[in-house]
Amino acid sequence: MLKVVKKAEGSFRQTTILRIVTVVIALFASSLVIAALGYNPVNVYSELFQGATGSLPRWQETINKAIPLIVLSLGISVAFKMKFWNIGAEGQFYMGAMGATYVALNFKDLPSYLLLPFMMFAGFLFGGLWILIPAILKLKLGTSETLVTLMLNYVAISFITYLQYGPWKDPTAMGFAKIPNFTDNAVLPKVLGVHIGWIISLILVLIIYILMKYTKLGYEITVLGENIQTAKYAGMNVTKILIIAVFISGGLCGLAGMLQSSGVERSLSDQISNSLGFTAIITSWLAGLSAPAILIVSILFAILLQGGAFIQSSLQIPASVAEVIQGIILFFVLGSEFFINYKIVFVKSKKEAIK
Amino acid sequence: MNEFLSGLSSFLQLSIQMGTTLLFGTLGGILCEKVGHLNLGIEGMMLMGAVFGHYIGLSTGSPLFAILGAGIAGLVGALIYAFITVSLKGNQTVTGLVLTIFGSGIANFIGKILVKNQKSGLLPDRLPVAVADCFKPFKIPVLSDIPVIGKALFHQSIFIPISIICAVLLYVYLKKTKFGLDLRVVGENPAAADASGINISLYKYVHILAGGFLCGLGGAYLSLSFLSTWKEGMTSGLGWIAVALIIFSTWNPLKAIFGAYFFGILRCLPFKIQNASLFGIPISIPSQFLTMLPYVMTIVALVFITLRKKKENSPPAWLGNPYFREDR
Amino acid sequence: MKDLTGLDFMHLKALDKISFTLNSGEILGVAGIAGSGQKELCEAIAGLQKIESGDIIFKDKSIVKLTPLDIIKRGVAMSFIPEDRLGMGLVANMDIINNVLLKSYQNMPGIFIKRSIGKIAAERIIKKFDISTPSPYHVVKKLSGGNIQKVLLGREIELSPELLITAYPVRGLDIGASYHIYDILNEQKKIGVGVLFVGEDLDVLLELCDRIMVLNSGKIMDIVDAKSVTKEQIGLLMLGHKIKDEEEKHGA
Numbered sequence: 001m002l003k004v005v006k007k008a009e010g011s012f013r014q015t016t017i018l019r020i021v022t023v024v025i026a027l028f029a030s031s032l033v034i035a036a037l038g039y040n041p042v043n044v045y046s047e048l049f050q051g052a053t054g055s056l057p058r059w060q061e062t063i064n065k066a067i068p069l070i071v072l073s074l075g076i077s078v079a080f081k082m083k084f085w086n087i088g089a090e091g092q093f094y095m096g097a098m099g100a101t102y103v104a105l106n107f108k109d110l111p112s113y114l115l116l117p118f119m120m121f122a123g124f125l126f127g128g129l130w131i132l133i134p135a136i137l138k139l140k141l142g143t144s145e146t147l148v149t150l151m152l153n154y155v156a157i158s159f160i161t162y163l164q165y166g167p168w169k170d171p172t173a174m175g176f177a178k179i180p181n182f183t184d185n186a187v188l189p190k191v192l193g194v195h196i197g198w199i200i201s202l203i204l205v206l207i208i209y210i211l212m213k214y215t216k217l218g219y220e221i222t223v224l225g226e227n228i229q230t231a232k233y234a235g236m237n238v239t240k241i242l243i244i245a246v247f248i249s250g251g252l253c254g255l256a257g258m259l260q261s262s263g264v265e266r267s268l269s270d271q272i273s274n275s276l277g278f279t280a281i282i283t284s285w286l287a288g289l290s291a292p293a294i295l296i297v298s299i300l301f302a303i304l305l306q307g308g309a310f311i312q313s314s315l316q317i318p319a320s321v322a323e324v325i326q327g328i329i330l331f332f333v334l335g336s337e338f339f340i341n342y343k344i345v346f347v348k349s350k351k352e353a354i355k
Numbered sequence: 356m357n358e359f360l361s362g363l364s365s366f367l368q369l370s371i372q373m374g375t376t377l378l379f380g381t382l383g384g385i386l387c388e389k390v391g392h393l394n395l396g397i398e399g400m401m402l403m404g405a406v407f408g409h410y411i412g413l414s415t416g417s418p419l420f421a422i423l424g425a426g427i428a429g430l431v432g433a434l435i436y437a438f439i440t441v442s443l444k445g446n447q448t449v450t451g452l453v454l455t456i457f458g459s460g461i462a463n464f465i466g467k468i469l470v471k472n473q474k475s476g477l478l479p480d481r482l483p484v485a486v487a488d489c490f491k492p493f494k495i496p497v498l499s500d501i502p503v504i505g506k507a508l509f510h511q512s513i514f515i516p517i518s519i520i521c522a523v524l525l526y527v528y529l530k531k532t533k534f535g536l537d538l539r540v541v542g543e544n545p546a547a548a549d550a551s552g553i554n555i556s557l558y559k560y561v562h563i564l565a566g567g568f569l570c571g572l573g574g575a576y577l578s579l580s581f582l583s584t585w586k587e588g589m590t591s592g593l594g595w596i597a598v599a600l601i602i603f604s605t606w607n608p609l610k611a612i613f614g615a616y617f618f619g620i621l622r623c624l625p626f627k628i629q630n631a632s633l634f635g636i637p638i639s640i641p642s643q644f645l646t647m648l649p650y651v652m653t654i655v656a657l658v659f660i661t662l663r664k665k666k667e668n669s670p671p672a673w674l675g676n677p678y679f680r681e682d683r
Numbered sequence: 684m685k686d687l688t689g690l691d692f693m694h695l696k697a698l699d700k701i702s703f704t705l706n707s708g709e710i711l712g713v714a715g716i717a718g719s720g721q722k723e724l725c726e727a728i729a730g731l732q733k734i735e736s737g738d739i740i741f742k743d744k745s746i747v748k749l750t751p752l753d754i755i756k757r758g759v760a761m762s763f764i765p766e767d768r769l770g771m772g773l774v775a776n777m778d779i780i781n782n783v784l785l786k787s788y789q790n791m792p793g794i795f796i797k798r799s800i801g802k803i804a805a806e807r808i809i810k811k812f813d814i815s816t817p818s819p820y821h822v823v824k825k826l827s828g829g830n831i832q833k834v835l836l837g838r839e840i841e842l843s844p845e846l847l848i849t850a851y852p853v854r855g856l857d858i859g860a861s862y863h864i865y866d867i868l869n870e871q872k873k874i875g876v877g878v879l880f881v882g883e884d885l886d887v888l889l890e891l892c893d894r895i896m897v898l899n900s901g902k903i904m905d906i907v908d909a910k911s912v913t914k915e916q917i918g919l920l921m922l923g924h925k926i927k928d929e930e931e932k933h934g935a
Contacts, residue, residue, distance in 0.1 A: 037464075085448065137654075143661045146393070146448065151599055151650040154592065158650075162643035215794050222777070223785070229771045233731060234785045235752025278452055285449050320463035327457025331435060334450050338443035 051310025075252030088149025090277025096254020099126030127254015195263030374619025379573030395451030398594025399458020404571025429571020712892030760844030
C-alpha cells in the first residue's frame with residue numbers, strides 16, 4: 001500500500017526543475033482544454049505570446065502590466081516572509097493611489113521633480129498606514145490579519161467609489177462620474193515608451209533583495225517568520241520588527257497604486273487595480289517570496305495577461321480563456337508543492353508502514 | 356402611513372432576497388471552515404453554480420436538473436480545492452484565491468457560449484416556463500398578507516425556504532449529531548481525531564464538497580430566480596461578503612440566517628436612502644458608506660471575538676510567553 | 684572569583700519559592716522528573732518568563748526586569764535542548780552560519796550583517812565541537828540529531844558567557860559525543876563560568892556537578908553536595924521524599 005513520507009529538502013535546482021516541469025505539464029493540460037473547446041492550442045499559445053511580445057507597442061503594454069504586479073508582489077513578499085498574511089494588497093494599492101491623487105489634485109503648482117516624489121511618498125505612506133490597522137489589531141488583540149486585511153480591501157474600494165462620485169467628482173465630466181485627470185506635472189514621464197515606473201520597480205527589486213538577504217532587518221524578519229520563540233530568545237524586539245516590516249509591505253503596495261494612477265491611468269477610479277492585488281499574492285507565492293524570482297514570474301504573468309487580452313480580439317476567444325489557463329497552471333503548481341515536499345513510498349505490509 | 360408600511364414590506368422582501376445567495380455561500384463556507392479549511396473560493400463556486408444552473412435550466416427545461424447542476428458545478432470547484440489542500444496539502448489561501456479566479460473564468464467562458472447559443476437559436480432566450488414558474492416567488496395565502504413581514508416571509512421564491520431549512524439542518528447536524536461533534540474535533544484537534552480512528556481525509560472531503568454544493572446553489576438563486584438571467588460577475592462580491600459573514604455569525608448556521616438578512620438590508624439601504632428624509636429632515640449618507648458597513652462590522656465582530664477569547668486566558672499569538680515544545 | 688548569581692527568592696507559576704546561589708567556577712546540576720519546573724527556571728533567568736515575586740541577582744545587579752537582549756548582553760547564555768531539538772534556540776530552515784549569528788548580529792555596526800564573521804565563528808564551533816556537516820552553509824534541520832545540539836551549545840559558549848545555562852545538552856548523543864560535551868563544560872567551569880546544568884542522567888550529574896539541586900513540583904527539595912550524595916537519595920528527592928539524615932546530604 002502507499003504511504004506518504006516527508007522528504008528531505010531538495011536542492012534549489014531540484015525544486016526549480018520540478019516547478020518548470022509542472023508548468024510544462026500544466027500548459028499541456030491547458031492545451032487539452034483549449035482543444036476541447038474547439039480551438040487549436042498551438043495557435044492559441046503562439047498568438048498569446050505574440051500578442052504580448054510580438055512588437056514594441058505590445059511589449060510596452062506587457063511591461064505596463066508587469067510594473068504594478070512586481071511592486072505589489074514585492075510588498076506582499078516582505079509581509080509573507082514574516083508570516084503576516086497580508087491579503088490586503090488590493091486595499092493598500094487603492095489607498096496609496098488615493099494619497100497620491102490627493103497630492104496631485106491639491107498641489108498642482110509644484111514642478112514635476114517635486115510633485116512626483118511627493119506623490120510617491122504619499123502613496124507609500126497611505127498604503128503603510130492602511131496596513132497598520134490590522135497590524136495593531138494583531139499585536140494588541142491577536143486578531144487574525146488574514147481576514148481584517150481582506151475586509152479592508154472592500155472598505156478602501158468603497159471609499160474610492162465615494163470619492164469618485166462625491167467630493168472628487170470632476171464637474172467638467174458632463175455627468176460622468178470621474179475624478180479629474182492629473183495635470184501633466186503629476187504624470188510619470190516615459191522612458192523607452194513606458195512610464196518610469198519600470199525603472200523604479202527594478203530598483204525596488206534590488207532594494208528588497210538586498211534588504212532581505214544582507215541587512216539586519218531582513219535577517220530579523222526571516223527569523224521572526226520562521227520561529228517566534230527563537231526570535232524572542234535571541235532578544236529581538238518583535239513589535240518593532242513587525243511594525244516596520246508590515247509598514248514596508250503596505251507602503252510598497254501603496255506605491256504600486258501611485259505608479260499605476262500616475263503612470264498609466266492619469267487619474268483615479270475604483271477599477272484601476274484590475275484585481276492585481278490578488279494576482280500579486282499568487283505571483284509572490286509562486287516566486288517563493290524571492291525578489292529576483294518575483295521579477296521573472298511577474299513578467300511571465302504579465303505576458304499571460306496581455307496575451308489573453310490580445311487573443312480576445314485577434315482570435316475571437318473570450319479573455320476568460322486566459323483566466324482559465326492561468327487557473328490550470330496555478331492549480332498544477334499548487335499541487336506540485338506536494339511532490340516537492342513529500343514522496344509516496346510503496347510499502348509491502350502494514351508492519352513496514354508503522355516503521 | 357400605509358404607503359410607508361407597504362414600502363417597508365417590499366424593502367424587507369427585497370432584503371431577504373439579497374441575503375439568500377449570501378446565506379447559501381455562508382453555510383457552504385461554514386461547513387468548510389469547520390473542518391479547518393479556509394476556502395476563499397466561494398465567489399468562484401457561486402459563479403459556476405449561477406452559469407451552469409442557468410444553462411441547464413435553459414437547455415433541459417427541468418428545474419430539478421437546473422438546481423442539481425448548479426450545486427454540482429459548485430461541488431466540482433470544491434473538489435479541485437479539496438484535492439489540492441487535503442490530499443496534496445497545498446496552501447489553502449492561495450488555492451482558494453485561484454479557485455475564485457478560475458471559477459469566474461470558466462463561468463464567463465460558459466456564459467459566452469450560452470449567449471452564442473442563444474443567438475444562434477440553440478438555446479431559448481428565456482428560461483422555459485417550467486423552470487421560471489418553479490423558482491419565481493409564490494404567495495402563501497393569508498400569511499403573506501400580514502403587514503410588514505408578510506411579503507418578506509411568505510411571498511418568496513422556493514429558494515428562500517430551502518436556504519433556511521439548510522441552515523437549520525446544518526445547525527442540528529453540527530450541534531446534535533455524532534458526526535457534527537466529530538467534526539469539531541477534526542477541525543480543532545486533528546491529532547486527537549486521528550488517534551480516535553476518524554478518517555480525517557474523508558470528513559474533510561465530504562464537508563468541503565457539500566460546502567461547494569451549497570455555494571453553487573447560492574449562485575443558482577441569482578440566475579434562476581432573482582435575476583433569471585446570466586451576467587458576468589453577477590455575484591458582485593457576495594462571495595467575499597460571505598467570508599465576512601462566516602466570521603460575523605461565529606460559524607453558527609442559525610446566526611448566519613439573521614446575519615445574511617441583516618447584510619441584505621444593508622445592501623438594499625443605499626437604494627432607499629438616496630433621497631430619503633426622516634421626519635422631514637433630509638438625510639443623505641453616501642451609499643458607499645453603507646456598502647462598506649458589512650465589512651466594517653465584520654472587523655468589529657472579529658475584534659470582539661478575539662477580545663472575548665482573551666478573557667479566557669489565551670494570550671494572543673504574538674504576545675504570549677514563549678513555550679518550550681518539549682511535549683510535541 | 685565573582686559571586687555570579689544569587690537567586691534569592693523566586694515565585695513563579697511553575698516554581699514555588701526557589702532560592703539558591705550559583706557561584707562562578709562551579710557546575711550546579713538540576714535534577715527532577717520532567718515538568719518539575721526546570722524549563723521555567725531556565726526561562727526565568729534568561730528573561731523569557733515573568734516572575735511573580737523575588738529577584739535574580741547577577742554580578743550584584745538585579746536582572747529580573749531586563750529584556751532578554753539585555754540579559755544576553757550582560758553575559759548570560761542559555762542553551763536549552765527540547766525534545767525536538769529545534770524548538771527554541773535554533774531556526775530549523777536556516778544554515779549554521781545564520782544560526783550562529785543569532786545572538787551576535789546585534790553587535791555588528793550599521794544595518795548590514797557581515798556573514799563572513801559568522802562564517803569564521805561557525806567554522807570555529809564546527810571544529811571545536813567536532814560537528815559533522817558538509818559545510819557551514821548546511822541547513823540546520825538536515826543535521827543529524829546530536830550535531831544540532833552541538834551547534835546550539837557551541838554558539839552559546841562562543842559568546843563567552845559568565846553564566847551558562849544548559850539543559851539536556853547530551854540528549855540523544857552517543858557516549859563519545861557526550862563526553863566531549865562534558866569536557867567542554869568542565870573547561871568552562873575552569874575558566875570561571877558558572878554553569879547551571881539541567882540533566883536527566885543521574886550518573887552524569889553526580890560525576891560532573893559540584894552540587895545538585897533537586898526540583899519537584901516547582902519546589903527545591905534540596906541542594907546536595909554531589910560528591911557525598913548517592914543516586915538513590917537523589918531519586919528519592921526527585922519523587923518528593925525528603926532525606927532525614929542531615930549529615931548524609933551536605934558535604935562540608
